[in-house]
Structure formats: C-alpha cells, structure tokens
Amino acid sequence: MRLGLDRNIKIKDIILLVLVVFIGYEVFVNHSKILDFIGKFFSVIMPFIYAFVFAYVLNPIMKLFQKRLRLKRGLAVLLTYVLVTGIIVLVGVYVVPVVIDSIISITTEVPKYITTVQGWINSALQDDKMYTILKDAGVLNIITNISTKAGTIFISLLEGLAGSLLSITADIVMIGFGFLCSIYVLADKDNLIKQVKIMMTMVFKKEKTRNILGVLRTYNQMIGLYIGSKALDSLIIGIISLVGLIIFKVPYAILLAIIVGFTNMIPYFGPFVGMVVCATVSVFVSPMLAIIVFVFLLAVQQFDAWFLEPKIVGSRVGISPFLIILGVTIGGGFFGAIGMLLASPTVATIKVYYDKLILFFKSRYNDIDEYLGDENIKELNEYVKKDKTEEDSKE
Structure with a gap:
C-alpha cells in the first residue's frame, strides 16, 4: 500500500528539507555565538x-x-x-x-x-x-x-x-x-574581476550573471555620478565657504567649512544643516554676524543649486525630490552617514530598472497606451530595442 505522497517528492527532497530545518533550528538556538563569530570574522578581514x-x-x-x-x-x-x-x-x-x-x-x-x-x-x-x-x-x-x-x-x-x-x-x-x-x-584588478565573473557564472549561470553584472555596472555609474561628481562639487562649495567665513572673521572657520562641505553631500537636508550650524556658532559672536553668515551660505547654496551642481553633476537621471528624501531617510535610519551618501545612487539605480520594466511592459502590451494615455508607444519600443542592443554590445 502506497503512502499518500506526491510521486514528484523524492527521498533527497525530504532529506534536504530535514537538513534545512535542522540547520535553521541550530542557527536559532546558537544565534548569539554565530553573531559573535561573524563579528570576529569581519574584524579580521x-x-x-x-x-x-x-x-x-x-x-x-x-x-x-x-x-x-x-x-x-x-x-x-x-x-x-x-x-x-x-x-x-x-x-x-x-x-x-x-x-x-x-x-x-x-x-x-x-x-x-x-x-x-x-x-x-x-x-x-x-x-x-x-x-x-x-x-x-x-x-x-x-x-x-x-x-x-x-x-x-x-x-x-x-x-x-x-x-x-x-x-x-x-x-x-x-x-x-x-x-x-x-x-x-x-x-591586479582586471584579473580579480575576471575571477569574480567566473565564480558568479559557476554559481548563477550565464544569464543571471549577465543580469547581475548589468545591475552592478549601472550602480557603479550612479555612484560615480552622484558621489564622485558631488564630492567635487562639495569640495568647491567648502572652499568658497571657507574663504567667506575667513573674510567675515567667523571663529573655527576651517571646522565649519568642513562641516558645510560634508553636509553638502547629503541632498536637500545637508545644505540647510550646514547653514544652521555656522549661524549658530556665529550668533555667539554677534546676532548680526549670524544673519550675515546665514545669508552668505544661502547665496552659496543657491549658486550651487542653479549653476555649479548642474555643470558638474548634471541631470542625466531625473529623480523626484520625494524619492531622494525617502531614500536619504531610509538609508540614514538603517546605515547612518554611509546610507545617506549612497541613497541617491541607490534610488537612481532602482528608478533606471523600474523604467526599463515599465518600457518592457509597454512594448509587450501595445494596447496599454489607451489605458495609460500614452501615445508614444513606438518611441518607447525603439528605446527598449536600443537599450537591449547596447547591453549586448557591452557583453
């Protein structure tokens, strides 16, 4: 008499399930020792x-x-x-x-x-x-x-x-x-990258490896755009602020200029924090100096927003302020300052692949333009084909 088991279930599947349950139980029971081991491992490497x-x-x-x-x-x-x-x-x-x-x-x-x-x-x-x-x-x-x-x-x-x-x-x-x-x-970076690609191909197979490398390539480009370019932009803003603070004889000018440059790396919130810190320090010298410093830094930030940042950083990937603020808040909450710095490239990368998914969806269902009111479906299809061709050429 046969048991009521599905024929597709094999003995090795049952053994694998038991093994997974056993490992999960051991991890749950000894989680403190495992966390200590992980912490020690990371401290060593x-x-x-x-x-x-x-x-x-x-x-x-x-x-x-x-x-x-x-x-x-x-x-x-x-x-x-x-x-x-x-x-x-x-x-x-x-x-x-x-x-x-x-x-x-x-x-x-x-x-x-x-x-x-x-x-x-x-x-x-x-x-x-x-x-x-x-x-x-x-x-x-x-x-x-x-x-x-x-x-x-x-x-x-x-x-x-x-x-x-x-x-x-x-x-x-x-x-x-x-x-x-x-x-x-x-x-030896070329050889290291080659070995990593070989290992990824062995684990994830060729197609998945290509997709993962595509995401990493896009993320690397976004980091260069939002952090590398923004770092140069913030360095210039910090130097301009330092010159102004020295001219106005603000105490601790170098420290305050460093704060202004660093906070300028954080979108939207950062520049305001730098201005408030400098004005707060200046107010103990005189309230008038605090007002002058605040107005000066506000003018510098406007110069950055309207002229310098568009020239250096550019606007190759448009991201709404809401998404940036959301990314900075989540990144800062979970990963601190590093998370806030990486928020913009992370959100930009997610948006790039979200847009690709939407374009692919529109190219598969041509009648979706009637539902969405989009009359440019042909242009979107051409974009999808062009993007696919560029990915193939990179490989």
Whole structure:
C-alpha cells in the first residue's frame, strides 16, 4: 500500500528539507555565538575590506592617468598613490591639528555660550507682558529645560566626536594596512574581476550573471555620478565657504567649512544643516554676524543649486525630490552617514530598472497606451530595442 505522497517528492527532497530545518533550528538556538563569530570574522578581514574600498575610490584617478597621460598600469598606480599620499600628509599636517584644536576650544567655550543664551532669555523676559504670556502658555518651562539641557547635549555630541576620532586613531594601523593592500588590488584588478565573473557564472549561470553584472555596472555609474561628481562639487562649495567665513572673521572657520562641505553631500537636508550650524556658532559672536553668515551660505547654496551642481553633476537621471528624501531617510535610519551618501545612487539605480520594466511592459502590451494615455508607444519600443542592443554590445 502506497503512502499518500506526491510521486514528484523524492527521498533527497525530504532529506534536504530535514537538513534545512535542522540547520535553521541550530542557527536559532546558537544565534548569539554565530553573531559573535561573524563579528570576529569581519574584524579580521576588515583591512581587506578597506583595501577594496580604497581601490574602488582610487580607480577613477588611476584610469585618468592611464588615458590622459597614456601610462602603463604600474606607473599609473604609482603616480596615483604618490598623489594621494601627498594629499593625506598635507591634510594631516595642516588641517587635522586645526580641527582638533577647534573641537577642544568649542568644548571649553560651551559654558560661556550657555551663560550668553541664558542672559538673552533673561533680557527678553524682563518685559512683564511677555513673561506672563510665555508662562501661561507653558513656553517658559520649555525654554528653561532646553537652555539647561542644551549644554549637556552639545558636550555629549562633542565627546562622541572626540571618541570617534580616538577610535579612528586606534584603527589607524588597520586602515594603513588596507591602504597598502589596495595597491595590489588596483594593480591586479582586471584579473580579480575576471575571477569574480567566473565564480558568479559557476554559481548563477550565464544569464543571471549577465543580469547581475548589468545591475552592478549601472550602480557603479550612479555612484560615480552622484558621489564622485558631488564630492567635487562639495569640495568647491567648502572652499568658497571657507574663504567667506575667513573674510567675515567667523571663529573655527576651517571646522565649519568642513562641516558645510560634508553636509553638502547629503541632498536637500545637508545644505540647510550646514547653514544652521555656522549661524549658530556665529550668533555667539554677534546676532548680526549670524544673519550675515546665514545669508552668505544661502547665496552659496543657491549658486550651487542653479549653476555649479548642474555643470558638474548634471541631470542625466531625473529623480523626484520625494524619492531622494525617502531614500536619504531610509538609508540614514538603517546605515547612518554611509546610507545617506549612497541613497541617491541607490534610488537612481532602482528608478533606471523600474523604467526599463515599465518600457518592457509597454512594448509587450501595445494596447496599454489607451489605458495609460500614452501615445508614444513606438518611441518607447525603439528605446527598449536600443537599450537591449547596447547591453549586448557591452557583453
């Protein structure tokens, strides 16, 4: 008598199912040990992760030397690392000490800033009518709590920043080792890429490997567009801001210019954060200086938005502000600053493949134009054919 099992179910399928259930149970029971092992594993290979990151970042510079100066790979790698090492030395000698001194100085000045703010609040509350209104509305208690906690919060932020600097200093050997290893990664990148493609083909087969490489190629292009180009744009904005802050005699000008340049990398939110930080520091010198600095940085950001960024970054892939803000929020929430920086290229890549999917769908169902009100279905079909031809030529 046969059991009521489907004939398609084989003994090896049952064994595989039991094995999967057993492994899943062991993972669930020993998840803390597994997480510890994963953490230790990543801490061991971290120098090599740094090596690949450095090689990826420096690859465009090496390719530029190869194409423009027509140098061989080894000489181009050597020139790239000489240039980068020189920049690191200059920054370490002239910029890092100034930034550290500024952080220490701000930390020591925080009590004076708190006293100044409390003096402004006391002066504003000397008016009896204003005092009564604020007290009845409950605003007075809020202001008192904020003024009391602001110093503690600010000091905690600075201590966290100082702790991060110490952590980076402690990992300097690991980062340095990764920087040295990246030389070999960059010099042998063609062979490494070839081996990765072979392994992917063995695992995913040819068609899936081609699709995965297509996504990675698009994502790489978007990173170059949104991060590489935006980094150059932010560097220029930081230099312009530094010149202006020095002219206006704003304290901690170098530190504030670095903050403006870095926050400029984050779409929409970033420039506003940089302006607010600079104006907040300036207000303790004089309220008029804070207004001047805010207006100056606002003008710089308008110059960036209307002229500089379109020239450098361009608008090859249009993304709505809503999608960018959504991507920055999600990326920052899950992955912090790195997630915010990668939000734009990630959203852009998703949009590219979403548009391709829509175009393919329209090309398969020609009557969809009546439903969507799209009268350009022929043009869309030509775009799909052209895109397919370009992908085949790249392969």
